[in-house]
Amino acid sequence: MDYAKYIPHPKTKFLRVKCSGCGNEQIIFSAPATSKVKCLVCEKDLAESTGSKLKLKSKVISILE
Numbered sequence: 001m002d003y004a005k006y007i008p009h010p011k012t013k014f015l016r017v018k019c020s021g022c023g024n025e026q027i028i029f030s031a032p033a034t035s036k037v038k039c040l041v042c043e044k045d046l047a048e049s050t051g052s053k054l055k056l057k058s059k060v061i062s063i064l065e
């Protein structure tokens with residue numbers, strides 16, 4: 001029996017972060033495909049994708065699933 005199909009895909013996560021530059025709260029998407037996420041207000045980098053990981057450059061307030 002093939003159990004592989006019963007393994008759920010990793011859940012996509014959304015992170016609520018706070019920009020360290022201007023304090024703007026923004027929800028970002030933590031998918032590996034994301035290249036760079038910028039603050040919509042001051043354009044500071046909030047996160048950057050490094051291969052399969054997301055490198056955060058801002059404070060995470062909460063994780064939404």
Ligand SMILES: [Zn+2]
Pocket residue numbers: 019020021022023024039040041042043044
């Ligand atoms: Zn900002």
